[in-house]
Amino acid sequence: xxxxxxxxKILLIRAVENxxxxxxxxxxxxxxxxFCIGQEFIPVVVSQxxxxxxxxxxxxxxxxxxxxxxxxxxxxxxELLGDPRGYNTGKGGSQHVSSIDNNFFANGITGxxxxxxxxxxxANKYKQNDNVVVAYLGDGAMTEGYVLESLNMAAALxxxxxxxxENNFYAMSTHIKKTHSSDINKKxxxxxxxxxxxxxxxxxxxxxxxxxxxxxxxxxIPHFIEVQTYRHKGxxxxxxxxxxDKSEEQYWFNKDVAxxxxxxxxxxxxxxxxxxxxxxxxxxxxDKISEELIQQGSDIDIxxxxxxxxxxx
Amino acid sequence: xxKTYAQAxxxxxxxxxxxxxxxxxxxxxxxxxxxxxxxxxxxxxKYGNKRVIDSPMSEQAIAGLGIGAALNGLRPVIEIMFMDFxxxxxxQILNHASIFSYLSNGEMKVPLVIRVPxxxxxGYGATHSKSLWSALMNIPGIKIIAPSNxxxxxxxxxxxxxxxxxxxxxxHKSLYQIKDDVENAEDIIPIxxxxxxxxxxxxxxISFSKMVxxxxxxxxxxxxxxxxxxxxxxxxxxxxxxETIKNSIDKIGKVIVVEEGFPQSGIAAEIIAQINEVCFxxxxxxxxxxxxxxxxxxxxPKLENMAIPxxxxxxxxxxxxxxx
Ligand SMILES: Cc1ncc(C[n+]2csc(CCOP(=O)(O)OP(=O)(O)O)c2C)c(N)n1
Ligand SMILES: [Mg+2]
Numbered sequence: 122x123x124x125x126x127x128x129x130k131i132l133l134i135r136a137v138e139n140x141x142x143x144x145x146x147x148x149x150x151x152x153x154x155x156f157c158i159g160q161e162f163i164p165v166v167v168s169q170x171x172x173x174x175x176x177x178x179x180x181x182x183x184x185x186x187x188x189x190x191x192x193x194x195x196x197x198x199x200e201l202l203g204d205p206r207g208y209n210t211g212k213g214g215s216q217h218v219s220s221i222d223n224n225f226f227a228n229g230i231t232g233x234x235x236x237x238x239x240x241x242x243x244a245n246k247y248k249q250n251d252n253v254v255v256a257y258l259g260d261g262a263m264t265e266g267y268v269l270e271s272l273n274m275a276a277a278l279x280x281x282x283x284x285x286x287e288n289n290f291y292a293m294s295t296h297i298k299k300t301h302s303s304d305i306n307k308k309x310x311x312x313x314x315x316x317x318x319x320x321x322x323x324x325x326x327x328x329x330x331x332x333x334x335x336x337x338x339x340x341x342i343p344h345f346i347e348v349q350t351y352r353h354k355g356x357x358x359x360x361x362x363x364x365x366d367k368s369e370e371q372y373w374f375n376k377d378v379a380x381x382x383x384x385x386x387x388x389x390x391x392x393x394x395x396x397x398x399x400x401x402x403x404x405x406x407x408d409k410i411s412e413e414l415i416q417q418g419s420d421i422d423i424x425x426x427x428x429x430x431x432x433x434x
Numbered sequence: 435x436x437k438t439y440a441q442a443x444x445x446x447x448x449x450x451x452x453x454x455x456x457x458x459x460x461x462x463x464x465x466x467x468x469x470x471x472x473x474x475x476x477x478x479x480k481y482g483n484k485r486v487i488d489s490p491m492s493e494q495a496i497a498g499l500g501i502g503a504a505l506n507g508l509r510p511v512i513e514i515m516f517m518d519f520x521x522x523x524x525x526q527i528l529n530h531a532s533i534f535s536y537l538s539n540g541e542m543k544v545p546l547v548i549r550v551p552x553x554x555x556x557g558y559g560a561t562h563s564k565s566l567w568s569a570l571m572n573i574p575g576i577k578i579i580a581p582s583n584x585x586x587x588x589x590x591x592x593x594x595x596x597x598x599x600x601x602x603x604x605x606h607k608s609l610y611q612i613k614d615d616v617e618n619a620e621d622i623i624p625i626x627x628x629x630x631x632x633x634x635x636x637x638x639x640i641s642f643s644k645m646v647x648x649x650x651x652x653x654x655x656x657x658x659x660x661x662x663x664x665x666x667x668x669x670x671x672x673x674x675x676x677e678t679i680k681n682s683i684d685k686i687g688k689v690i691v692v693e694e695g696f697p698q699s700g701i702a703a704e705i706i707a708q709i710n711e712v713c714f715x716x717x718x719x720x721x722x723x724x725x726x727x728x729x730x731x732x733x734x735p736k737l738e739n740m741a742i743p744x745x746x747x748x749x750x751x752x753x754x755x756x757x758x
Contacts, residue, residue, distance in 0.1 A: 220538075230529045238502060428538075
């Protein structure tokens with residue numbers, strides 16, 4: 122496991138989200154966003170085992186999924202800012218970033234991409250390649266009927282798809298104890314899908330299980346991982362987390378994967394100066410691209426009616 | 435060559451399965467059973483269960499599978515058993531299939547055909563008889579085709595399959611068994627083009643799907659009395675061919691729109707609104723619409739017949755408009 126690479130990617134995702142948060146507060150961004158700080162290690166770790174041709178479907182909380190699938194940071198930030206230089210020329214925004222080159226697809230309907238992820242996996246099997254699909258979803262999405270249909274479909278058709286449920290214990294303000302009466306990974310198992318639980322932000326366990334599961338998924342067997350994790354910020358931009366207990370928050374802040382990896386790097390060959398340098402480099406990079414985007418502006422015109430229908434032959 | 439509407443659909447699917455290895459069929463009971471109306475019968479036997487696939491009874495996942503497979507380079511033709519169930523996949527159409535091309539600026543495409551039977555006249559009752567095209571009409575990015583006859587169903591289906599966008603292909607339950615000679619039928623019929631199926635001078639009937647047949651019967655009957663009715667078959671409901679409608683109205687100022695959906699916010703309502711915008715001054719008077727009564731569709735033949743536009747109703751409305 123390349124800890125440094127994982128650490129840097131986590132910090133990059135964090136820096137982009139913190140920048141976005143800052144720009145929101147300055148009134149420079151329109152709309153809303155759902156921050157993934159605290160959970161971003163999941164796609165970062167999982168992506169260590171993915172290839173470019175593997176597809177990822179994402180959610181409303183998708184910044185980490187996107188950057189882990191190696192979307193270009195500047196083009197991605199541009200999209201969040203509603204800039205025509207963004208991946209979707211500003212039509213998509215935070216919840217609907219997609220890039221065919223990266224095989225990355227997101228949508229703001231909770232769990233809505235899960236049935237489509239199954240279809241992407243179906244096509245891979247049909248074409249007899251060994252690409253996999255990773256479908257991210259939340260604990261809330263796990264209560265949507267179409268997600269359950271999709272689990273059953275993937276199992277019945279034996280499709281090469283890995284479902285990853287980022288169980289952060291809340292769907293907006295609603296705790297899972299009000300919405301689930303059985304373990305999430307057990308639900309997937311009931312459909313005949315090999316499942317695993319990764320508790321407590323255990324990124325090392327996730328790394329191992331993801332490696333094994335992705336290898337087996339490539340052979341055409343669906344898998345499911347429930348990762349218990351926590352979002353550090355509110356559900357979306359302005360949420361104050363009034364429904365969360367402070368001691369619960371503290372418990373999870375102490376389990377922040379970025380901090381844990383940092384300690385590990387420090388106890389290896391890295392010094393605090395090395396770490397600070399990495400942080401500064403990443404922050405400077407994100408500052409620079411955001412300033413370029415804001416200062417240089419863009420006057421690209423977008424034809425509102427173009428591409429409603431795909432006119433390619 | 436004489437075929438039924440169902441056979442024409444099956445033969446087209448057969449040819450396209452043969453032509454394009456990336457095309458596959460997916461839906462509930464479309465294999466050995468052949469679909470509820472026999473439109474896929476024998477295809478699984480011929481192409482195997484990797485290309486003609488019996489799906490679980492999970493409409494949303496069926497739609498999602500079609501969308502995902504289309505995004506990933508295949509050409510799925512999925513089937514939803516009855517149009518009443520289109521509501522179950524509404525989210526997948528509205529919030530997913532229809533937005534990918536637009537948001538990706540044309541980099542992504544969803545060449546997906548959703549075959550679905552609509553319509554009443556079979557006594558299937560409130561949950562298996564509806565014609566819900568208007569629920570789909572205001573979704574940007576999709577197309578809706580509703581063939582009215584056996585000679586054209588094949589050309590329209592082939593156009594739907596070749597199109598690179600999500601197409602809802604609405605078949606009609608009462609048409610499946612209608613036979614016609616399909617010799618020299620058009621191989622492919624362009625989407626978005628209406629057709630004048632009978633010319634006339636006194637009054638224009640605009641319709642689509644099975645109601646075109648009823649309109650034609652009434653028009654032919656009245657022809658014997660010297661009443662000259664023009665009948666326009668939309669063929670494609672969306673995008674709507676308002677040009678062809680306008681051309682007829684510029685010639686004939688009396689218009690009735692006949693459709694099997696409900697009246698409020700229906701396709702007829704939309705057509706009337708668009709006519710108002712593009713050729714109001716060519717009209718002789720108010721446009722009428724004839725639609726299914728706005729009630730949950732009853733099952734008994736007597737009650738169902740009262741609810742769905744009948745030939746008598748069409749004839750009476752024509753006479754009363756001509757006598758005004
Ligand atoms: C179908 C649907 N229902 C409701 C919403 C509004 N909504 C957005 S996110 C969310 C909660 C999602 O919870 P979860 O799946 O656990 O993901 P998390 O936000 O915790 O990452 C809700 C209710 C939505 N976007 N789509
Ligand atoms: Mg959650």
